[in-house]
Amino acid sequence: MSTSLERRRRFAVEALNRWQDHTSTCRQQDVACSATSIAETPPMLQRSDSLDHSTALSLDNIRQSLIRQEDTIIFSLIERAQFAANEPVYQSGAIAVPGYAADGRQYSLLEYLLWETEQMHGRIRRYTSPDEHAFFPRDLPPLVLPPIQYSEVLAPYAREININDKVMALYLDHLIPGITEPGTDNNYGSSAMYDVLALQALSKRIHYGKFVAEAKFLANTEDYSSLIRQQDADGLMRLLTDEAVEAKVVERVRRKAATYGQDITSSSSAPGLDNGDLADSARPAGGERGCDSAKLHYKVEPEIVAELYRTWVMPLNKEVQIQYLLRRLEAP
């Protein structure tokens, strides 16, 4: 093990020990480890060493990450699409669950599950990471792990940019009706569980715009700075938009959705497979496509995924980029 690795490990162990001392003192004194007390005695773990600064902000690397995230999004949609729309999951009071929104209305089952998931993940630092954004950011709990000091890749105000309300609206108003069969099938818990996974994946993809924007700003500081000084959002939109890349993204996700979501049920659609062993599962929202003599069934219609990216994911990613860039000259 290299000396620097050893040093880092020792530092982490010491930090953890200090943290445990702190929590055990709190327990002995019967004091809750509040967010404030944690913030005041931060046995910080440094994350900067693990980040390769030369490549962290290359646009190519960021685009590779966006490509990997496509798989997570498409698989979560395929999983969700096996169940009906299950509207009661999204209606306040339709399914009795604990918890109330800020306006006094009862939580829906989805809100309840998302809130509880964020409580658990929040405690183990998920939302201290610059690429994660909570749907209930005001309710995040104190950490049970020592905080991590991330290297400062983004400008300090980046954390204030959170458009998860729009992510939720696109999901409920457009995606669920698009990928599921109308009606209910009683799979409320399973539906909400996949909703949470899909929402988190979409949120990450969309807020990745912060990293894209920072990379673009660093690569062309002069042009971006002049538009930022004029607060020219339209000009920024023109400068950051790459239509050729967007066309490739749409085409790629269409092909991925077609490949990952294909039901292999006919011998001509998957030569060499013994299709008798494969379950012919329900395909509530799946489309059908002609392919030679066989019909291809899709668990999620590829065109819906392409449309999701064209109409929502990329425009919202660019909205995040604009929000980030408009303030970029505030950065020290």
Ligand SMILES: C=C(O[C@@H]1C=C(C(=O)O)C=C[C@H]1O)C(=O)O
């Ligand atoms: C993310 C980028 O910025 C914009 C948004 C894109 C996206 O969300 O996929 C693609 C191209 C750009 O218009 C990028 O240039 O890669």
